[in-house]
Each structure stands twice: as C-alpha cells, then as structure tokens.
Amino acid sequence: MPDMMQGLGRRSLRRVPKQERSRDRIDEILKVSMQLIGQKGIDAVTMKEIAALSGGPIASVYQYFPNKSAIIAMLHERYVDDVRSLISEHVGKISTPEEALQATDVLFDLYYHRMRERPSTQDLLNAIQADKTLADVDIAETRFQAEVFFGATKQFVQSDQRDNYLRTLFVMFHMAAATLRLALMVPAEEAAKIVAQFKSIVRTQSTFYFTGSFPASV
Incomplete structure (x- = not known):
C-alpha cells in the first residue's frame, strides 16, 4: 500500500x-x-x-x-478496502492469459453492478475528486490496483514489454472508473453499449501484450 x-x-x-x-x-x-x-x-x-x-x-x-x-476520507478508505477485497479475490485465481482476460471482464462487471446498487458511491467519488488531497490519494490507489493486477499477470508478457504493460494497466484502471461514472449518467441502453465498448478495448489491448498481436476480429 x-x-x-x-x-x-x-x-x-x-x-x-x-x-x-x-x-x-x-x-x-x-x-x-x-x-x-x-x-x-x-x-x-x-x-x-x-x-x-x-x-x-x-x-x-x-x-x-x-x-x-474527515467523514469523506473515512468513507473513501472503506470504499477502497471494499474494492481491494474484490480485486484480491479474483487476481489470486489467475493462472493463464485467458483467465486474466476473463478477470478484467468480471471485475468490471462486479464493480459496475455494485455502483448501480449503491448510487451514493457515485456522489462520494465526485466529492473525492473535488478534494485535492483525496484526489491525489485516489490516484495513488488506482496505481496500487494496477500494480496488483500487474503482479498477477506480468508472467504472460514479454519482459521488454512489461514497463509499457504496467503503464497501460494504470491508464486502464483510471479509465475504468471514468467509464463507470459515464455509464451511470446515461440511459441504461446506452450504458450497456459503453460498458461493452470499454471491455472490448481492454481485452484488445491486453491480448496484444499477452500474445504480441491484436485479436483477429479487430
């Protein structure tokens, strides 16, 4: 941490x-x-x-x-603990590149459904972004989460690509949060398309790092 x-x-x-x-x-x-x-x-x-x-x-x-x-800070800390538990539960099961790809889909879906079930979380995250100290902490937490996923999947990536892979994970984890916020602000039908598009982008980029090439369908 x-x-x-x-x-x-x-x-x-x-x-x-x-x-x-x-x-x-x-x-x-x-x-x-x-x-x-x-x-x-x-x-x-x-x-x-x-x-x-x-x-x-x-x-x-x-x-x-x-x-x-101070209340917001404590709420954020508990939110972080919840997200970390979710990530730890799934990255610990990764043993193949395909399982890593599946984990990104599963984690995003779980996180998305939790946010829909707890709409107040959206307001909490907006409040965090409005506070410079907490926003910095949130970025540090995003970096930490990316590093956890990197640690569980780096063996699937060529050594000369691992630095790039880690940076890409950091961007993807950050964009996941932004995508979720957007999906929660638009009609359900549009939200589903946005989520599917983001997951496709993540899978495409991850496949490149794991195999050295983009999926044939792209």
Missing part, C-alpha cells in the same frame, strides 16, 4: 475508537452520511443533520470527526 494511503481516513479521526460502542457509533455516523450523500449530494449535507439522523448530539460526531472532509 502506498505511504499516502496508510490510514488517511483513520488519521483524520479526532479520536480513535477503542471500545465496541465507539466503533458502532462511528459505523452509524458513516452509514447515515453515505445515505445523506446519496439523497442530497455532498454539498447539501451538514454535520448537524448527520448527528440528528445518526441518533446523537452533534458533539458525538465532532468528538470523532473534526469536519465533513
């Missing part, structure tokens, strides 16, 4: 919870915050409202989170 990703959300906490009751309180604050972000957008959410709907006085929010940015 990159140094800048070492517990940014936890470092933003004013007070580190040690008891289960305190951890439960933080969980409830984060749950309510995510719901409000999905309902109203990040700019319209207030600390006072978070406190009221999470079942406690505003002081009980401020004792853990100094401001709304």
Whole structure:
C-alpha cells in the first residue's frame, strides 16, 4: 500500500475508537452520511443533520470527526478496502492469459453492478475528486490496483514489454472508473453499449501484450 494511503481516513479521526460502542457509533455516523450523500449530494449535507439522523448530539460526531472532509476520507478508505477485497479475490485465481482476460471482464462487471446498487458511491467519488488531497490519494490507489493486477499477470508478457504493460494497466484502471461514472449518467441502453465498448478495448489491448498481436476480429 502506498505511504499516502496508510490510514488517511483513520488519521483524520479526532479520536480513535477503542471500545465496541465507539466503533458502532462511528459505523452509524458513516452509514447515515453515505445515505445523506446519496439523497442530497455532498454539498447539501451538514454535520448537524448527520448527528440528528445518526441518533446523537452533534458533539458525538465532532468528538470523532473534526469536519465533513474527515467523514469523506473515512468513507473513501472503506470504499477502497471494499474494492481491494474484490480485486484480491479474483487476481489470486489467475493462472493463464485467458483467465486474466476473463478477470478484467468480471471485475468490471462486479464493480459496475455494485455502483448501480449503491448510487451514493457515485456522489462520494465526485466529492473525492473535488478534494485535492483525496484526489491525489485516489490516484495513488488506482496505481496500487494496477500494480496488483500487474503482479498477477506480468508472467504472460514479454519482459521488454512489461514497463509499457504496467503503464497501460494504470491508464486502464483510471479509465475504468471514468467509464463507470459515464455509464451511470446515461440511459441504461446506452450504458450497456459503453460498458461493452470499454471491455472490448481492454481485452484488445491486453491480448496484444499477452500474445504480441491484436485479436483477429479487430
């Protein structure tokens, strides 16, 4: 994990919870915050409202989170943990180039469906991009994810092409997030075509690195 990703959300906490009751309180604050972000957008959410709907006085929010940015940082950290678990579960199963190609499709589909099921995640990611520190952290996380996938698949790529392959993975992981955001903003029929097109591009580029040539159908 990159140094800048070492517990940014936890470092933003004013007070580190040690008891289960305190951890439960933080969980409830984060749950309510995510719901409000999905309902109203990040700019319209207030600390006072978070406190009221999470079942406690505003002081009980401020004792853990100094401001709304700290809440966003913690939400982002949990989002990252979720994505990392998803990636780790699938890259660990890769043993052939075809399995690597299938993994890119499966990961994208899983991520896409999760985003559709949790629309507030879209608002969270938009808020992250609006915060310079968190945006930098998000880029570092994208790089980390690309490196994890690279580590699981580099054996399928000629050694003199591996640096290029890693850079391509970094771009593809970044563009995957952008493609998802776009797909979630357009009608479902158009979204399906956009997703299919992106997956085709990824498969075509990956096939080139794995075989030395583009698929015959291209």
